[in-house]
Amino acid sequence: MGWRDWLGLEQRSSIENPTVPVSSENFLALFGVQSGNLPHVTIDSALTVPAVSAAVTFLSSSMANLPLHAFRVKGEGSERIRGGIQRLLNEAPNPEWTSFGWRKYMWQQVFTGGRGVSWIERSGTSIVAIWPMDPVATAVKRIGGRKFYAFEGKAAAYPAADVIDVPYLLKRDQLGSYSPIANGAKAIALALAMGDYAGDFFAGGGVPPLALSGPLPQGxxxxxxxxxxIHRAIEAAKASRKPVFPMPPGHDLKQVGFDPAKGQMTEARRFQIEEIARVYNLPPVFLQDLTHGTYSNSEQQDLHLVKHLIAQWAKAFEEELNLKLFGPRATNRYVEHNLDGLMRGDFAARMAGLAQGIQNAILTPDEARALENRPPRPQGDQLYIQGATVPLGSNVAAADTASNGDTA
Structure with a gap:
């Protein structure tokens, strides 16, 4: 029995066996590294990766935190609907859930399993409640060309018109959906593997894999x-907190592979944060990675978040609600998020912006006060403008010139 048998390599020595193809996987198998060695990724295991947990928590909480209002078209503008559907959307969709809890649960399912679904309970034409559904227990199918949602424990399937459905990314059959965790499984598995290796390394006292060299016993x-x-000697040295332990004469221990520092594990784990951020199209600064962050580009990433991520998911949710709550032909009612909260900025910048809006007749004082959750005031519903801002050559300008005693 030779050294190949000790290492268990005889059956997969593809370099010496011309009948076995030499691929990267087979070559790595010579050294005991196989693709199957990577941890299996599930939603639960993926959420143990801090970057994945941070992405899901941040996105779901941010989407649920957006004010969601229902409006009715009236004359040349719109007015907010009071009670009824507004209460369901912005306060409590049913007796068991708050609006924030319901929407956060839905978005958690979108950003983990890839789909968020809720059933609309109706009484005649009135909407009574909205109930979140477990996507794992929901099967989407077509019956007679129409889409239906079969929920576990229910005898009849729900028609698509009664189900709010927000998929992460639809599959080609328009029924299934892709999961961000499944799409990024390789990056997540690598993050899990590095975390496991780092944990085992430091749990073992920071001792890297070692090889014994010297006269080897037979058999x-x-x-x-x-x-x-040798293993007992190393364990005894660690337990006694003494860095020296005896070795048989003529033998030596040599390090095999790299320790985490030489293997650039810190850099590799940081890169996995960037990879996971790409899966969610999320700027890395929101995963607490400020490696490349500066004051200016962090502000730009904040704009990227609102313009290219939050606004897009908000639009998808709004259109799904408008279609399912009011029907495809409804034109006098609609649902809309208020994204102003994400663009509030610091107090001084916010006050300066509101002041400019009032002074230039863009906002009424009451509209500006409403943005700060303050009550209206008398004469606060009128538009105001600075008195010095008048059309050039108008009578007002001429009268002002005359009052100053100037002549042409």
Whole structure:
């Protein structure tokens, strides 16, 4: 029995066996590294990766935190609907859930399993409640060309008109959906593997894998006893907190592979944060990665978040609600998020912006006060403008000139 048998490589020595193709996977298998060694990724295991947990928590909470209002078209403008559908959307969709809790649950399902679904309970034409559904227990199918949602424990399937459905990314059949965790499984598995390796390394006292060199005993049992003796010596040295332990004469221990510092594990784990951020199209600064962050580009990433991520998901949710709550032909009612909260900025910048809006007749004082959750005031519903801002050559300008005693 040769050294190949000790290492268990005889059956997969593809370099020496011309009948076995030499691929990257087979080559790595010579060294005991196989693709199957990566941890299996599930939603639960993926959420143990801090970057994934941060992305899901941040996105779902941010989307649920957006004010969601229902409006009715009236004359040349719109007015907010009071009670009824507004209460369901912005306060409590049913007796068991708050609006924030319902929407956060839905978005959690979107950003993990890839789909968020809710059933609309109706009484005649009135909407009574909105109930979140477990996507895992929901099957989407077509019956007679129409889409239906079969929920576990229910005898009849719900028609699509009664189900709010927000998929992460639809599959080609328009029924299934892709999961961000499944799409980024390789990056997440690598993050899990590095976390496991780092945990094992430091749990083992920071000792890297070692190889024993020198006169080796003959026979498999003698080799096992020698390895056991060396292992016990290392454990005894760690337990006694002494860095020195005895070695048999003529033998030596040599490090195999790299320790985490030499293997650039810190850099590799940081890169996995960037990879996971790409899966969610999320700027890395929102995953607490400020490696490349500066004051200016962090502000630009904040704009990217609102313009290219939050606004898009908000639009998808709004159109789904408008279609399912009011029907495809409804034109006098609609649902809309208020994104102003994400663009509030600091207090001084906010006050300066509101003041400019009032002084230039863009906002009434009451509209500006409403943005700060303050009550209206008398004469606050009128538009105002600075008195010095008048059309050039108007009578007002001429009268002002005359009052100053100037002549042409």
């Amino acid at each position: 498999p049992e003698a080799m096992k006893r020698a390895m056991g003796d």
